[in-house]
Amino acid sequence: VTRIHSVAGVLRPSAGLIRVAPFRAPHHSSSAPAIVGGGAATPRPGEASLAHRGVLFLDEFPEFARPVLEALRQPLEDGVVTVCRVAGRAVFPARFQLVAAMNLCPCGARGDPAGRCSCAPDRVHRYRAKLSRALLDRFDLSLAVPRARGTELAGPPGESSAAIAERVEAARGRLAAGPPPLEDEAGDLLTRAVERLPLSGRGRARVARVASTIAALAGAERIAPEHLAEALSYRPPRELTE
């Protein structure tokens, strides 16, 4: 990680080795070379590589240029970015966790029972069409977050990150031995989902993986139907993929 940051020229002198997972949140006006790497003469690593072993956070996801979004597909799949230029070819590592946030429509009122969306259907369609199905298919978890209520904002803080980290460590240990077996009923549920939703081959594999993570977090020995159903609820909503 330190070497990537050094090549990119963003390493602070005398800061030493980078020991904290990087968090990169580029602005949505960033160009494709800025995100995946590139440059005129010598290829430089982009934000995707700077986020290697960390988090790449893209706020206002559909506002990014389409080429930028599509360029992310390769690193998401392979964990590396290959940049070819006249001066040569460079392969940068880019194994990052992609976190993206978006509104359901340009005005932001959609999905809020109290809000009235003022967007023309055409505009909503164009906004959502920015995200190709192939790209959305690569997300493991998709979650709708409604406007927070006043009482929640004023309420006590939730579970501490340290406690959660402990659970995650334990789950990782459990998963290290391989994914837990699928209960028969959970398998049936997955088959039904593939037919009814419908779920692509990649989508099915993702759901199964998320389900094994959920089971591991719950400390279960096997993947039960409720683990699988929860995983299914994290698929991107249909109106985004249609």
Added chain:
Amino acid sequence: VNWLAVAVFAAETGEHLLEEPHNRRFERFQQTFDEEAYLRRLGVSGIAWVGRDEPRFPLRLRAIHDPPPGLFVRGAAPIALDDRPTVAMVGARACSAYGSSVARSLAAELAVAGVVVISGLARGVDAAAHRGALEAGTTIAVLGCGIDRDYPRAHASLAAELTSHVVVVSEYAPGVEPAPWRFPARNRVVAGLSDATVVVEARERSGALITADLALDEGREVLAVPGEITSQLSAGTNHLLRLGATPVTCAGDVLRVLGVRTPPPPAAPALEARLDAIRAVVADAPTAADEVVRRTGLDAARVAAALAELELLGVIEQADSLYRASP
């Protein structure tokens, strides 16, 4: 009268002709118009022509006071509507998730009962009605532009799907551009082809209300789906109800008006108690997953799992991250 010549002449001059024009220009046009060659060209592009005086021309449409000269037809099935009940489903283009879900399921249930669903291939309610009817039966899309155009463009694939199953019709010859004044004219064909018109969601002064008025003018039934009184999208439909339109709460209401005998509704599947508790919350009003967690006091993971299961069972559906009961 050569109705095809009238229709093609109207396309060239940009007029809306319902009768044979008596002027020099039309006479000259008719002398040079090669009907056979024109029909051959239509045939090559998979388009058929049904003149107003032909027996295949739908009886209901011939009965209105301003029938079109004829219909250009694209699609596999011939139009044999006369012995089947037909229902127009119209509504707002910018409809809510409620409107499109109601339109879709109503259209599907009507199609199952053998009803031909007719609409205008517009966004929103129209598209939902076509899609719903396609799941189970026959639907006809009436265009407000030339038969060779796909308008709106976003529905080109829907139109292609339609033509591979059923029918797209237009009174306009190939090449006629969409124009605002042609849509009310299109609506009269939608209403004219139908025994009854169902308005799903409409603002005040909406095109769907024009269709309803046209249907009333021809003595056809008008039905409306009630909506929330606070929703502007339901102002038009609620207004129709006040004027005496039949309210629609299920496909059976429409079928009763048509005099179609209704099969008994299938018994709702019994749900496990944990799923039913969550279904009950969602059934009251469209609800976000977080809200369900708050109301039931259950663990978020359990709620997410139950919602996914209910969705798979077809009991609830989700749009814009809100869950609601399937109609």
